[in-house]
Amino acid sequence: MTSISTKEILLRDFRWDDLSQYQTLRSDPKFQRFYSEEDSAPEKAEELLGIFISQSREAPRTKYQLAVVAGSGDLMGSCGLRIESPGHASIGCELGRRWHRTGTARFATDALLTFGFVELGVQRIFAETISENKAAIKLCQSIGMSIESERVNDRCFKGRTWSTTTLAIRRDEWQANHPQ
Ligand SMILES: CC(C)(COP(=O)(O)OP(=O)(O)OC[C@H]1O[C@@H](n2cnc3c(N)ncnc32)[C@H](O)[C@@H]1OP(=O)(O)O)[C@@H](O)C(=O)NCCC(=O)NCCS
Structure with missing residues (x-):
């Protein structure tokens, strides 16, 4: 079981009894703004929860999709x-609307960067987001990531095309700001 506790939040493995709260927070239309129709479907929360729980039982474990708990x-x-490949990990964060603009996303992603670089020893952590998702891009930049590239019009959902931005931070860049 993985559990990361900070002053502000707890990150822990998902459990089936998280389902109703997870469904509620994913069902908000603004939360779904940059998600495809498939990713916004009501049954998606249950499917994802099943995936996260199975991933938590894999050995060796490579995927840590954790619940952010108040x-x-x-x-x-x-x-x-x-x-995603030896030395390279991706990071992602999604919060219910009432937790936006509270610093929670920053606490959670900061804690996972530390986990990735210190506990898992990865060399690079990257994030991929829809280029119009300014909140996600700002969040990644606030934890030290820089824009690496953009794939123009590589996604198609909600009747239009979308571009994807990749941001990343290398271990040495992260260590420069975390000398201990
Ligand atoms: C991505 C997410 C976790 C970020 O949470 P957050 O950091 O609390 O987001 P905020 O709403 O506080 O926005 C972060 C910053 O982006 C800015 N921002 C938000 N929307 C913006 C917009 N449309 N244009 C410009 N800036 C915007 C905010 O002003 C804020 O800037 P500040 O830090 O300078 O005040 C949250 O937006 C979320 O859960 N979204 C839904 C799921 C999602 O899209 N996840 C990302 C998948 S890749």
């Missing part, structure tokens, strides 16, 4: 680190 016990969202 001190009150409320589920705030999900934040994940996935080893």
Whole structure:
């Protein structure tokens, strides 16, 4: 079981009893703004939860999609680190609307960067997001990531094309700001 506790939040493996809160936070139209129709479907939350729980049982484990939990016990969202190839991990974060603009996303992604570089020893962590998702891009930049590239019009959903931006941070760049 993985559990990362910070002053502000707890990151822990998902459990089936998170389902109703996870469904509720994913069902908000603004939350779904940059998600495809398929990713926004009501049954998607249950499918994802099943995937996250199976990934948590894999050995060796490569995918850590964790529940972000408030001190009150409320589920705030999900934040994940996935080893995609040796030394390279992707990161992603999604929070319920009431937790946007609270610093929670920053606490969760900061904690997962530390987990990736220190505990898993990865060399590079990257994020891919729809280029119009300014909140996600700002979040990645706030934790030290830089834009690496953009794939123009590489996705198609909601009746139009979308571009994808990749941001990343290398271990040496992260260590320069985390000398301990
Ligand atoms: C991505 C996410 C976790 C970021 O959470 P957050 O950091 O709390 O986001 P905020 O709403 O506080 O926005 C972060 C920053 O982006 C800015 N921003 C938000 N929307 C913006 C827009 N349309 N244009 C310009 N800036 C925007 C905010 O002003 C804020 O800037 P600041 O830090 O200088 O104040 C959250 O937006 C989310 O869960 N979204 C839904 C799921 C999602 O799209 N996840 C990303 C998948 S790749």
